[in-house]
Amino acid sequence: MMDRLTSMAVFVRAAEAGSFAAAAPALGMSAPMIGKHVRFLEARVGAQLLHRTTRRQSLTEVGRAFLERCKLVLAEAEAAELLAQDLQATPRGLLRVNAPVTFGSYSLTPMLTRYLRRYPEVSVDLTLTDRVVDVIDEGYDAVIRIGPLSDSTLIARALKPYRLVAAAAPAYLAERGTPQAPVDLAAHECLGFSYWARASLDVWDFTGVDGVTHRIKVRSRLTVNTGPALRAAAVEGFGITLQAEEMLREDLATGRLVQVLPDYVGPSRAMRILFPASRRPTPKLRSFVDVVVQAFGP
Structure with missing residues (x-):
């Protein structure tokens, strides 16, 4: 039994070449074998694809539509094979x-x-x-x-999501007091991260256990465009920083910083x-x- 994809490839080449004889060298098969592939497809679709005479051939209306679809199918088949090859390739x-x-x-x-x-x-x-x-x-x-x-x-x-926590140095909290609720942040020195400016630099969101989100407008006298610089300012006791927990983990573990509002979930990006x-x-x-x-x- 003939392979359908092979027959489609033969049909496309024959249609583009203009005759079975012209397509034969490129396909490496005889003109009669090309004719067998075309007749196989015509039998499958139940319609004539090519008008054939002793001197010339031309596509039928069905043949023209079928030709375009064959090109798409063959392109997708080639892409699938290349993808399979890539999946086995070594990244380099x-x-x-x-x-x-x-x-x-x-x-x-x-x-x-x-x-x-x-x-x-x-x-x-x-x-x-x-x-x-x-x-x-x-x-x-x-x-x-x-x-x-x-x-x-x-x-x-x-x-x-990129989750953030609020933290401050023990010396800052001893001097200014520890916020008990998000609303208390409005009275504190909050360190601003300019990278968040597009998302609203001076508004911090905290969500309570009840699912209610509190949006607090904070005051930032110091605004910096890198997290490590804000962490350094917080460790020095200048204010409350809002940064990734991953960056502050060691400071929180050693006590250089203390998490602020631990009962609330901080904002995420x-x-x-x-x-x-x-x-x-x-x-x-x-x-x-x-x-x-x-x-x-x-």
């Missing part, structure tokens, strides 16, 4: 990645070292910045982005990994995205 080459400073320093980098041990033929150029980079123009393979998604031309995979839309992502990119989603996925 340089991967350029961008991530926010705090997440990149305290969460992504430890994961990257494990990724690089797993794939020894991959190297990573990681850039940490809280600036929103242009993935295409600046040549990144993938970026981690926290906050609203504005570029719809990229493929986005959701990660778990949407976090995603973004990469350029591509029909066939490279093995290095696909493996990296899969590892990130596995480590930080929702």
Whole structure:
């Protein structure tokens, strides 16, 4: 029995060549064998695909429509085979990645070292910045982005929300008092992170056990664009900082900082990994995205 995909490929080449004889050399088969493939397809669809005479051939109306569909089917079949080959390919080459400073320093980098041990033929150029980079123009393979998604031309995979906690030094709390409820923050020195300016710099959200969210307008005399700098100001006792728990974990464990409003859930920001839309992502990119989603996925 003839293979349908092979017969479709023969039919497309014969239709484009204009005759069975013209298509025969490229296909590596005789004109009569090409005719058998075409008749096989005509029997399957129940309609004539080609008008054939001793001198020329032409597509029927059904043949023209069938030809376009055959091209699509053959293209998809080729893409499926290439994808299967890629899945077995070894990730290799340089991967350029961008991530926010705090997440990149305290969460992504430890994961990257494990990724690089797993794939020894991959190297990573990681850039940490809280600036929103242009993935295409600046040549990144993938970026981690926290906050609203504005570029719809990229493929986005959701990660778990980026959760924040409020903390202050014991000396600050001894001098200014410890907030008991979110509303108390309005009377405190709250350290501002300028990276959140797009999402509302001077409003902090806290959710109680009852599910009610309290939106508090805070006052920030000191605003900085990196989390580590705000952490340093908090450790010095200047005010209350709102930062990722991952970054503050050691300070909280040693007592350099104390969590403020521990009975409330602090704000969170949407976090995603973004990469350029591509029909066939490279093995290095696909493996990296899969590892990130596995480590930080929702």
